[in-house]
Amino acid sequence: MTTTAAYQVSHLDALEAESIFVLREVVAEMERPVLLFSGGKDSIVMLWLAQKAFAPANIPFPVLHVDTGHNFPEVLAYRDQRVAELGLQLVVASVPEALASGLVRESADGMRNRIQTPVLLAAVEQHRFDALFGGARRDEEKARAKERVFSFRDEFGQWDPKNQRPELWSLYNGRHQPGESIRAFPLSNWTELDVWHYIARERIEAPSIYYAHEREVIERDGMLYAVNEFIRPRAGEERFKARVRYRTVGDASCTAAVRSDADTVAKVIAEVAATRITERGATRGDDRVSEAAMEDRKREGYF
Amino acid sequence: MTTETTAEVGAEAASARPMDLLRFATAGSVDDGKSTLIGRLLYDTRSLFTDQLAAVEAVSAARGDEYTNLALLTDGLRAEREQGITIDVAYRYFATPRRKFIIADTPGHIQYTRNMVTGASTADLALILVDARKGLVEQSRRHAFLCSLLRVPHLVLCVNKMDLVDWSREVYERIADEFTAFAAKLDVPDLTVVPVSALHGDNIVSRSEKMPWYEGPSLLHHLERVHIASDRNLVDVRFPVQYVIRPQSTTVTDYRGYAGQVASGVLKPDDEVMVLPSGFTSRIAAVETADGPVPEAFPPMSVTVRLTDEIDISRGDMICRPNNAPAVAQDIEAMVCWMDETRPLQLGGRYVIKHTTRSARAIVRGLHYRLDINSLHRDESAGELRLNEIGRVRFRTMVPLLVDEYRRNRTTGGFVVIDETTNRTVGAGMIVEAG
Ligand SMILES: Nc1nc2c(ncn2[C@@H]2O[C@H](COP(=O)(O)OP(=O)(O)OP(=O)(O)O)[C@@H](O)[C@H]2O)c(=O)[nH]1
Numbered sequence: 234m235t236t237t238a239a240y241q242v243s244h245l246d247a248l249e250a251e252s253i254f255v256l257r258e259v260v261a262e263m264e265r266p267v268l269l270f271s272g273g274k275d276s277i278v279m280l281w282l283a284q285k286a287f288a289p290a291n292i293p294f295p296v297l298h299v300d301t302g303h304n305f306p307e308v309l310a311y312r313d314q315r316v317a318e319l320g321l322q323l324v325v326a327s328v329p330e331a332l333a334s335g336l337v338r339e340s341a342d343g344m345r346n347r348i349q350t351p352v353l354l355a356a357v358e359q360h361r362f363d364a365l366f367g368g369a370r371r372d373e374e375k376a377r378a379k380e381r382v383f384s385f386r387d388e389f390g391q392w393d394p395k396n397q398r399p400e401l402w403s404l405y406n407g408r409h410q411p412g413e414s415i416r417a418f419p420l421s422n423w424t425e426l427d428v429w430h431y432i433a434r435e436r437i438e439a440p441s442i443y444y445a446h447e448r449e450v451i452e453r454d455g456m457l458y459a460v461n462e463f464i465r466p467r468a469g470e471e472r473f474k475a476r477v478r479y480r481t482v483g484d485a486s487c488t489a490a491v492r493s494d495a496d497t498v499a500k501v502i503a504e505v506a507a508t509r510i511t512e513r514g515a516t517r518g519d520d521r522v523s524e525a526a527m528e529d530r531k532r533e534g535y536f
Numbered sequence: 537m538t539t540e541t542t543a544e545v546g547a548e549a550a551s552a553r554p555m556d557l558l559r560f561a562t563a564g565s566v567d568d569g570k571s572t573l574i575g576r577l578l579y580d581t582r583s584l585f586t587d588q589l590a591a592v593e594a595v596s597a598a599r600g601d602e603y604t605n606l607a608l609l610t611d612g613l614r615a616e617r618e619q620g621i622t623i624d625v626a627y628r629y630f631a632t633p634r635r636k637f638i639i640a641d642t643p644g645h646i647q648y649t650r651n652m653v654t655g656a657s658t659a660d661l662a663l664i665l666v667d668a669r670k671g672l673v674e675q676s677r678r679h680a681f682l683c684s685l686l687r688v689p690h691l692v693l694c695v696n697k698m699d700l701v702d703w704s705r706e707v708y709e710r711i712a713d714e715f716t717a718f719a720a721k722l723d724v725p726d727l728t729v730v731p732v733s734a735l736h737g738d739n740i741v742s743r744s745e746k747m748p749w750y751e752g753p754s755l756l757h758h759l760e761r762v763h764i765a766s767d768r769n770l771v772d773v774r775f776p777v778q779y780v781i782r783p784q785s786t787t788v789t790d791y792r793g794y795a796g797q798v799a800s801g802v803l804k805p806d807d808e809v810m811v812l813p814s815g816f817t818s819r820i821a822a823v824e825t826a827d828g829p830v831p832e833a834f835p836p837m838s839v840t841v842r843l844t845d846e847i848d849i850s851r852g853d854m855i856c857r858p859n860n861a862p863a864v865a866q867d868i869e870a871m872v873c874w875m876d877e878t879r880p881l882q883l884g885g886r887y888v889i890k891h892t893t894r895s896a897r898a899i900v901r902g903l904h905y906r907l908d909i910n911s912l913h914r915d916e917s918a919g920e921l922r923l924n925e926i927g928r929v930r931f932r933t934m935v936p937l938l939v940d941e942y943r944r945n946r947t948t949g950g951f952v953v954i955d956e957t958t959n960r961t962v963g964a965g966m967i968v969e970a971g
């Protein structure tokens with residue numbers, strides 16, 4: 234036998250292999266999986282991995298976009314382009330439609346993060362999806378750091394963090410009653426830096442807003458928000474031009490940009506490696522509401 | 537935290553040089569300092585982000601803590617912060633120029649032992665913490681025993697809170713000796729002992745000046761260098777078929793590939809293979825990934841195997857070698873750790889066993905004994921296994937499983953027990969023998 238040193242894989246290869254294993258497990262064991270696809274970097278990488286997991290066959294499940302109505306046009310265009318390239322079925326769970334039909338009501342602060350949960354759950358129920366692939370990573374946030382790869386949700390889509398199923402080795406238990414479901418997180422063990430290294434290695438195209446560009450912004454709560462149809466300057470807030478990029482892509486009314494000159498993947502990697510602020514801390518108004526904002530949203534059925 | 541060093545660490549970590557990955561878990565009794573130690577490790581390797589640290593400082597200050605409670609970095613759930621204990625595993629990530637690390641910080645409280653087992657099951661190494669003032673307690677022994685049962689290949693005993701025993705060499709040596717004696721009765725292939733203070737950072741990232749009598753490396757030094765490459769089994773070819781890829785397409789026709797993750801061994805084109813449970817033999821035509829064929833596949837690669845013959849293979853089957861195959865067994869002897877608080881494991885109980893990519897209904901046919909964690913005494917009169925109890929159990933399965941002894945193969949030797957009425961995972965099994 235050759236020396237063991239020869240049989241080594243890099244950490245990115247190990248992460249890729251684990252994610253592909255999770256994708257295949259879900260498809261093999263669940264009846265109606267769907268992949269949550271927002272056009273954000275994590276869902277892009279997850280979709281890429283799905284393509285690899287089933288090649289040369291096509292991806293054997295549809296994708297679901299929870300559309301808050303507050304979108305970055307570049308990201309929507311990217312979503313449609315990927316869906317067309319891969320010949321996927323796209324299901325859109327639309328918050329504006331849910332507002333019109335009365336399923337949800339606009340919250341007082343105008344943020345749609347919380348109200349997208351019922352819209353997601355309604356789509357899951359309507360299409361009888363029993364497994365949802367999410368691109369959440371454990372390094373993103375302290376409540377996410379606690380979640381299983383296969384996360385059981387009751388018939389109300391709720392997560393019970395104090396009563397999670399034991400999850401040993403790579404034996405994932407996806408059993409559930411009708412109406413209950415599983416959220417599966419293939420990227421659980423990836424970090425933001427891993428995602429960017431992988432985007433570079435695989436030469437994955439990402440929406441342009443992830444790279445440095447000039448934008449008209451305002452500063453609010455110490456963060457830079459793009460001025461657009463959802464964010465208007467308030468009294469005392471001044472518009473100015475800045476060179477920025479987005480580290481996360483979420484609802485356009487509560488996702489902020491960061492100052493950056495990183496206009497290539499290599500520069501983004503260098504920037505992410507050197508940054509001292511987490512991606513959600515730097516860019517998400519919705520997480521600043523309280524210490525346990527994410528845990529509370531997840532309990533209600535959020536991704 | 538100085539900015540120069542931060543940039544240095546960052547720049548190193550950013551290099552695309554392939555790094556290997558070490559997964560480690562914490563273990564030990566409640567309040568022995570596991571979460572604090574992880575917080576310290578992250579802090580001293582400058583792996584923390586300023587907003588994370590600021591959030592933890594603010595919470596600590598608001599609660600009137602005298603110092604920033606670094607345990608809050610992993611105790612992220614509302615209930616954990618209210619109760620001041622860890623309830624479920626937190627996964628954290630950091631890298632040094634030498635390695636990437638995945639940490640599972642597990643709870644010490646006995647009620648949450650199943651979460652500790654979850655975290656330790658995938659670990660290459662476990663850190664067992666002991667409070668120097670208290671010495672070994674039942675829960676330290678239970679966790680050490682579980683680590684050996686799970687065959688975590690490397691153990692590190694951290695004698696913690698050395699600051700509270702005046703950095704005493706004598707205290708340290710007494711605990712180290714006691715633990716070493718206990719470990720000798722278990723199956724512990726590699727044990728290292730380090731005296732530390734998680735709170736103050738002694739011997740965590742760099743050697744402490746408080747304990748000149750200790751001549752070993754700091755904890756991080758050990759984590760960066762412990763040799764894990766030979767922990768894998770590269771001898772026994774085991775490829776559990778996960779999914780059959782058959783494109784329904786006009787461009788790719790007659791394609792049939794068996795997708796899975798290599799559990800052990802090395803697979804190469806032209807190798808003669810046997811497929812279980814059918815026993816048919818064939819040759820490997822190609823080992824493929826989405827990026828094209830590869831010359832060989834080994835753990836932990838996820839690949840697609842194609843064979844030269846058209847044989848009927850489905851999920852749950854296993855590709856191995858004709859002269860080196862797992863047992864095809866319906867009678868399974870295993871050490872079982874019970875994880876359900878509502879219903880104990882009982883003789884005649886019916887469950888589902890999930891093993892590799894195969895599931896089977898199973899009946900408990902025998903409970904040979906229950907183990908006393910402290911004395912390792914076997915109670916042969918036990919009639920059931922309750923929450924957190926460990927015993928040797930015989931199952932009879934409805935369909936054969938393709939199994940190896942757990943000590944030889946962590947993937948083909950481990951299984952979980954599922955209660956079909958609640959769908960909960962209620963037990964973890966490690967195969968001792970199959971017949
Ligand atoms: N003096 C001193 N106190 C410590 C040390 N390490 C931890 N502590 C304290 O011990 C208490 C418990 O620490 P944790 O880190 O929460 O303990 P744990 O092992 O994670 O507990 P569980 O996860 O609930 O099992 C906290 O008040 C810590 O500040 C140490 O080295 N010296």
Ligand SMILES: [Mg+2]
Binds near residue numbers: 571611621642643644
């Ligand atoms: Mg803890």
